[in-house]
Amino acid sequence: MNQTMRNEMRETRWRTLCVAACLCLGAAVAAAETIKQNFPTSANPSFLLHNHTGKISIEGWDQHAIDIQGEPASNVMEVIIMGGEQKVSVQVHPKRERFTPKEARLDFEIRVPRQAIVRVDSERGDIVVKNLAGSITIEGVSTPVALSQMKGHITVRTVDGPILIQSAEGSINADSISGDLRFVQVNGSELVANTNSGAIRYEGDFGDGGTYVLNNYSSPIDIFASAKASFDLTARAVMGLIESSLSFRPTPLGNPFRRLSPNKFLQGRFNSGESTVRVTSYSGTIRVRGPRSEAQAQ
Incomplete structure (x- = not known):
């Protein structure tokens, strides 16, 4: 086997590895799972949501619980959820420095007790809130x-x-x-x-x-x-x-x-x-x- 054939085989193996890596990356992006969490709470708990990009829908209901459903577009964003009877928080942060708005999108549908104290921070995406009787603070950029x-x-x-x-x-x-x-x-x-x-x-x-x-x-x-x-x-x-x-x-x-x-x-x-x-x-x-x-x- 001459040097030219060896070089061609190395190049073929390299291309195969690159294709496999791309396929694995695509599978990882597609494998982002739906978020489903439910926390029993008091009648007037605090709820904090910090999101980057995506539609946020929050609605008050008569149950003493906070129900969270999220649909991530990819696994680029890290979601940290902490909950207890008096306070529930959702923090969304990027896992890497570079990402597209499409990759960062994470849509939330959330239900909270009507008397809940709610705070939402988000950079992009619609924020829709209805049927609450507590206190709400919203801060956004292009939201x-x-x-x-x-x-x-x-x-x-x-x-x-x-x-x-x-x-x-x-x-x-x-x-x-x-x-x-x-x-x-x-x-x-x-x-x-x-x-x-x-x-x-x-x-x-x-x-x-x-x-x-x-x-x-x-x-x-x-x-x-x-x-x-x-x-x-x-x-x-x-x-x-x-x-x-x-x-x-x-x-x-x-x-x-x-x-x-x-x-x-x-x-x-x-x-x-x-x-x-x-x-x-x-x-x-x-x-x-x-x-x-x-x-x-x-």
């Missing part, structure tokens, strides 16, 4: 967040992910750098919404005699107040404009901005003024509309 049928203390922060909160009561704080904020039938003791370049939209009653604060820098703020809404409004557009189709009754001003033109500053009472609404935008347009304008605005 669209949708909350519904909520009561209690709610805190949501994103970088550019939009935030939707509907059918909610309690104390609510929503912040985003560039994501849009939308509130539908949100009533509570306090709603504070801040975004830099995102739009803000509120549709509802401004109920429960609460305080509602809507602030942004450069995008529109749209308010659609129902006929039964009752609130005192103070709105200011520094460089932008204010447009209103509602009829407000005067209130004692006592405000240093009272000399500004109506399209820069608006203060008045709608119905009996049970709640307080403060709206500010630097260069965006503030639009205040009633029920007759809602259909046209959809």
